Amino acid sequence: MQRRTFLTTVGVGATAGLAGCLVGDDDDDGNGVDDTGNGEDDDVDSDITVGIIYSTGGLGDESFNDMAFAGIEQAEEDFGISYQNAEPDEPADMNDMQRQFASDEDIDLVCCIGFDHETDLEENAAEYDDQRFALVDAVVEADNVANYTFREHEGSFQAGHLAGLLSTMDYAHGAGETDTDEARVGFVGGEEIALIERFEAGYIAGAQHADDGIETPSAYAGSWNDPSTGQEIATGMYDDGADVVFHAAGGTGGGVFEAAQSAGRFAIGVDDDQSISADEFSDVIVASMVKRVDTAVYESIEAVVNDEFEGGMNDLGLEDEGVGATIGQDFEGDLPEEVVDALEDSRQAIIDGEIDVPDNLDDL
Amino acid sequence: MTDDSGSIRERGSAALDRLVDATAAERITISLASLVFAIIVGAVLVFVSGFVADCADPFIYLPGLGYGCYNPLEVYWTMLTGSFGSMTVIGQTLLQTTLLLFTGLSVAVAFRAGLFNIGTQGQMVLGALATALVVLELAAYVPDNAIGMVIVLSTGVIVGAIVGGFWGMIPGLMKAYANAHEVITTIMLNFVAIGIAFWLVQVHVGDLTTDSVQTETVPAVARFPATISGSRFSVIALIGALLVAAGIYLLYTRTVIGYDLRTSGIQETAAEYGGVNAKRNIVTSMTLSGVLGGIAGAIYVMMVQYRWQAGIPPLGFDGIAVSILAGNNPVGVIPAALLFGSLKTGSVAVDLSLGVPGELVEVLRGLIILFIAMPEFFRMIGKRFGYGNGSVATDGGEAQ
Amino acid sequence: MSPDERDRRAATGTPSSVHLDGITKRFPGVIANDDVDLEVERGTIHALIGENGAGKTTLMNVLYGLYEPTAGTVRIDGEPQTFEDPGDAMDVGIGMIHQHFMLVDTMTVAENVVLGNEPTKWGGIVTDRARANRETQALADRYGLEVEPTELIEEISVGEQQRVEILKTLYRGADILILDEPTAVLTPQEVESLFDILRELIAEGKTIIFITHKLGEALEVADEISVLRTGELVGTVDAETATREELARMMVGRDVLLEVDKPAASRGDLVLDVEDATVEDDRGVVAADSVSLGVHEGEVVGIAGVDGNGQSELIEAITGLRKLTSGTITFDGRDITTDSRRSRVSAGMAYVAEDRQKRSLVMEYELRRNGLLGRQHLRPFSDGRLIDWGATADYVDDVIEAYDVRPTDPSAKAHSLSGGNQQKFIVGREFERDPSLVIASQPTRGVDIGSIEFIHNRLLELRADGKAVLVVSSKLDEVTQLSDRLAVMYDGDLIAVVDPETVTENELGLLMAGERPEDLDLDGARIRGTPA
Missing domain, CATH: 3.40.50.300 (P-loop containing nucleotide triphosphate hydrolases)
Known part of the structure; x- marks a missing residue:
């Protein structure tokens, strides 16, 4: 079961992914949300209403926000809840939206997606202490806020491990092949913030787990939405002999994929299975570091439906299937058996606490 | 008049002449008619889109067409009640209006003087940051009472004004002494301002405990006292904005300084002929414009966000539309800002409470602004290219 | 009509080149041209004279395709024409040199001359500057119009700019040249050489219409002179037999004292x-x-x-x-x-500046605001801080009345006045301040x-x-x-x-x-x- 989740595709994001999610109600293999919500809660017609406020990327980002939406749609399907969407144009809009939902008597849970909600929610959670909130990607310590954070470094470790293994071997599939001259894998970040450094640290640790002497260049584009800079950075990395580049850079990552196609190398996506959500690059996206925002949203709603809501921390790691490396759809079943086995071993080792994954660059 | 050198096409020219020479009353009538027209067009658009969309409980079924999801009347009603339906939303509307008054006036001050300040956004962003940083420091040294609040708020506004003014002065200097066109320089300086502010906050002066690019939250003593419960709107800021509007109106219609500023911007060589240091006045106009942009930023920090956070809303750019809609008349900026403010608040309500997609609401908002602003816009263009015979009293702003 | 055909018609001596028939042009509230008939023979110079606002430029703008006439027809070589825009007029060989220069300040002389008809190289992609310079120089030499093809327009004098305008029209191969006040900025010698050019042009079969205030010039160079007053054609006379006094009377509608009657000076300090x-x-x-x-x-x-x-x-x-x-x-x-x-x-110190549209007037301001220009800091116009609009309005009203500025509305924008009225307003403003x-x-x-x-x-x-x-x-x-x-x-x-x-x-x-x-x-x- 665990292994199957890792190896199969996770259908979220737009188009194909989303459809899969909606249809995959019954025991459709590999959909983590289904697995979680399966069985006991089916056909419950709850009168719960959820207000959900996205981050500034908004719906249609084929990533973070669409994942959250997928979670709420799944909850609608499973529990019959209803929901209202709010898409802020700027972080400045979040405060008003939180307050509007919080003060709405019909709303039973306010889901706040993204760390930009944190500061406003600190005040609003205190002011509206009879309202329940869920916060994704940040922490507000209050009894009425359920926080969902992710152990991105664990998933990134898996991504790094995979990248490191590929870099040290001859491998060709899809539109890419490795350059065996030297072991080198790259990382491209969006903005240089603690969250993304967590990705970077885990990724580098994972790569070094595969090969102690591996080169791990990394760079930040300074923006979540600058594909041309992403392409420039990644092309430079591939030119220097990098076999795989992992991005944690939102829309900037599109440029990384383009660079991978031009160079004939591999890339690793982020947040959702980008071999599906960005399927024009599926021939180079060997895997994606998925971050199950949908699971977080779904779980918070499930808790309210079951009247089990409580504030506090939910730190989702590999063990909880909150994060993980998902093999790209074109590569599924094609990776060498020893790579797949090695990844499974390191995954288990992290869950078992045998590998301590650093969550910042200083602990590398 | 008859020896006037001509233009391209007769009919268009006549229409432009007519528009340029329209009286204030005619222009208000044109604006109202445009509003009605925009509402009708928007209603049709919303209604038709409802047939393309999918929804659980359609409001209408038309044989042959299918189910219609969106009721235009309901959308407009929600927009209206969402901006004026309760004290709280009125507060929100006035809050937006206050900010737009400052940015609209910032743009209008420059436009009036023949200078195109597209840089209000950058001036506001930097003014806001300076205000946030200074009041965060200052709040520790003042008593936590009304006196402390007066000290912090007034200091905050002054700091925002100084920094915004400085940022406005730069393109002014470049225009006056290096002949660099202010449209280009102000646009570019927006990027510079936003970049500098982002970098400063992210790396140096921000709240480094959070992943958001933001400063610490300012304490209560640095917040404008809310007038209406449920909203952060403060009537003090609105009164300040209205006084500024009146002041600018008087500046340009009654004072020698205003006359000199305007003449310098509109026709530098004639200003020199009139014994005015045109270059210095161009710098002054741009600085004044920046001052108002900076104050908008200060108000934003101390009345709306209570901190500086990356992604300041594009109030500076909205200010351009507000100013154009008002015919760059400082008094006209007041209703224009109110319209923009209520549209902003109303569309949030539609977005939240109806199933109408946010994009469609944006379209409605855009239509209303477009329809109202277009005649005014054509009027400005026409004026610029010398249409109209000017024999009819013009802008309300040009009394006497 | 092809150039060949034009040449053929010229050669066969088609008598009338330009024929304006009952041209009426109305603007909202104004009749600029009222039933004007004008006939200009091929190969002649026709002077069009009249006071400012008489409708000369409007009439020529109709001929040049800038305005569509309210009534009447334009015939060129006997063919009725409908011009949508100046491009159409240029197609039948009509070129106009405007009173206000239509040059691009930041381009060179040669670039302006060839503008719109640039010689190109590399398959039409790139302007052939060398050739443009060469052709401009050749054209300038031929007509004795002294210009430096590589100089920027903004750096040359008003007089030189005028010459570039003339060259531009010649470069486009115009057959019928309309010149609006071309001699205003030229020296007597330059005027003479311009007249030589004009004579040479008509000898080649071209036709010239020449708008002017200067009676002497009209008498000297023109074959026929038409006089417009308040939009109507007063008459067309033969330049051989006409006199200055007669023309002045036709223009103004009364006898005009042409010589200045100057008493002896009493020189002081x-x-x-x-x-x-x-x-x-x-x-x-x-x-x-x-x-x-x-x-x-x-x-x-x-x-x-x-x-x-x-x-x-x-x-x-x-x-x-x-x-x-x-x-x-x-x-x-x-x-x-x-x-x-x-x-x-x-x-x-009072000053009437040379370039009124640049210096002495703010074109976007009403006359009332312009009345203040230069004295806005002084009483009675202000106390140095607040403007006294009442006193300003009184002063402006006096100037408008005393100097016969039209329109008489003090809220008219400066740009809406004709050049002559602008000048009268400035002169009045400056002279009346003691x-x-x-x-x-x-x-x-x-x-x-x-x-x-x-x-x-x-x-x-x-x-x-x-x-x-x-x-x-x-x-x-x-x-x-x-x-x-x-x-x-x-x-x-x-x-x-x-x-x-x-x-x-x-x-x-x-x-x-x-x-x-x-x-x-x-x-x-x-x-x-x-x-x-």
Whole structure:
């Protein structure tokens, strides 16, 4: 079961992914949300209403926000809840939206997606202490806020491990092949913030787990939405002999994929299975570091439906299937058996606490 | 008049002449008619889109067409009640209006003087940051009472004004002494301002405990006292904005300084002929414009966000539309800002409470602004290219 | 119609080239042209004269396709034409040189000449600059229009810009040339050479329509002269037999005194004293070199010279718009060399600037606001801080009435007035402020004949009142008639101060063209050497 989740595709994001999610109600293999919500809660017609406020990327980002939406749609399907969407144009809009939902008597849970909600929610959670909130990607310590954070470094470790293994071997599939001259894998970040450094640290640790002497260049584009800079950075990395580049850079990552196609190398996506959500690059996206925002949203709603809501921390790691490396759809079943086995071993080792994954660059 | 050198096409020219020479009353009538027209067009658009969309409980079924999801009347009603339906939303509307008054006036001050300040956004962003940083420091040294609040708020506004003014002065200097066109320089300086502010906050002066690019939250003593419960709107800021509007109106219609500023911007060589240091006045106009942009930023920090956070809303750019809609008349900026403010608040309500997609609401908002602003816009263009015979009293702003 | 066909028609002597039939052009509230018939024969020069606002330019704009006539037809070589825009007019060989130049300041002379018809290389992608320069030079040489093809328009004088305009139209191969006030900025010699060009052009079968205020020019160069007044055609006369007096009466509708009646001067104290003034132009080149000049109470001093010989810079230095490199300026006994423009105005210096649309008026302002320009800091217009609009309005109303400015509405924008009315307004504004010194640069440029008479009389009244008057004009008859002493500038030097009573137009022309006074057969008595 665990292994199957890792190896199969996770259908979220737009188009194909989303459809899969909606249809995959019954025991459709590999959909983590289904697995979680399966069985006991089916056909419950709850009168719960959820207000959900996205981050500034908004719906249609084929990533973070669409994942959250997928979670709420799944909850609608499973529990019959209803929901209202709010898409802020700027972080400045979040405060008003939180307050509007919080003060709405019909709303039973306010889901706040993204760390930009944190500061406003600190005040609003205190002011509206009879309202329940869920916060994704940040922490507000209050009894009425359920926080969902992710152990991105664990998933990134898996991504790094995979990248490191590929870099040290001859491998060709899809539109890419490795350059065996030297072991080198790259990382491209969006903005240089603690969250993304967590990705970077885990990724580098994972790569070094595969090969102690591996080169791990990394760079930040300074923006979540600058594909041309992403392409420039990644092309430079591939030119220097990098076999795989992992991005944690939102829309900037599109440029990384383009660079991978031009160079004939591999890339690793982020947040959702980008071999599906960005399927024009599926021939180079060997895997994606998925971050199950949908699971977080779904779980918070499930808790309210079951009247089990409580504030506090939910730190989702590999063990909880909150994060993980998902093999790209074109590569599924094609990776060498020893790579797949090695990844499974390191995954288990992290869950078992045998590998301590650093969550910042200083602990590398 | 008859020896006037001509233009391209007769009919268009006549229409432009007519528009340029329209009286204030005619222009208000044109604006109202445009509003009605925009509402009708928007209603049709919303209604038709409802047939393309999918929804659980359609409001209408038309044989042959299918189910219609969106009721235009309901959308407009929600927009209206969402901006004026309760004290709280009125507060929100006035809050937006206050900010737009400052940015609209910032743009209008420059436009009036023949200078195109597209840089209000950058001036506001930097003014806001300076205000946030200074009041965060200052709040520790003042008593936590009304006196402390007066000290912090007034200091905050002054700091925002100084920094915004400085940022406005730069393109002014470049225009006056290096002949660099202010449209280009102000646009570019927006990027510079936003970049500098982002970098400063992210790396140096921000709240480094959070992943958001933001400063610490300012304490209560640095917040404008809310007038209406449920909203952060403060009537003090609105009164300040209205006084500024009146002041600018008087500046340009009654004072020698205003006359000199305007003449310098509109026709530098004639200003020199009139014994005015045109270059210095161009710098002054741009600085004044920046001052108002900076104050908008200060108000934003101390009345709306209570901190500086990356992604300041594009109030500076909205200010351009507000100013154009008002015919760059400082008094006209007041209703224009109110319209923009209520549209902003109303569309949030539609977005939240109806199933109408946010994009469609944006379209409605855009239509209303477009329809109202277009005649005014054509009027400005026409004026610029010398249409109209000017024999009819013009802008309300040009009394006497 | 193809060029070949045009040539054939020219060769076979089709009698009438341009035929305007019952042209009426209405603007909202105004009839600019009222049932005008005009016939211009191929190979002739036809002068169109009339006061400002008489409808000359409107009529030509109809012919040029800028305006669509309200009624009437345009026929070219007998063919009825409907012009949608000037492009259509150009297609049948009509070219127009406008009063207000339509040149791109930031481009070179040659680029302007070829604009829209650029010679290209590399398969039409790139403008062939070398060829454009060459062709412009060739065209300029052929017609004796002196220009430097590679200079930027913004760096050349107004006179040179005029020549570029003419070249531009010639380059496009126009058959019928319409020239709107082409001689306003030219020296007598240049005017003569322009007339030679025009004569040469008609000899080649081209047709010229020539709009002017100057009766003398019309009589000299034209074959026929048509007179417009208030939109109507008063008549067409044969230039051979017409007289100045007859034409002036047709234009104005009454008898006009063409000669200035000037009483003897009663010279008083020295008001303006310029000593060794050296001034640089915008490019830092010395424009006026060690010029010394004085103007007394009750005296008119004229400065004659071709545009671009340093007069403009000298005047700007005197009026405070330009810094002196060296030298001193004394005004009413006080050294004002470093004084600001504002303090010079306050001290009583009135100035009618050469370029009214750039300097003396804010084109976007109403007349009321323009009435304030320059004195906005002074009583009664303001107390230095607040403007007294009531006093301003009174003053503007007085100026409008006394100087017959039309429209009479003080809230009319300056740009909506014709050039002549703009000038009358400026002259009135400056003259009525009780100045002790009046500096008038090209005071009657673009002004109709009735207003010229009026402005000249006002200048002489100021002189009679004991004011000091300094007049700069490229119109020789104007400076010679008005001045008590006449200074001639050439290439930055004030080369002579002559007695306008005795100097001949030919001698003046030669001085303006750079002849040294000592080389001329000038009687010593006629050179009043000492500038003061």
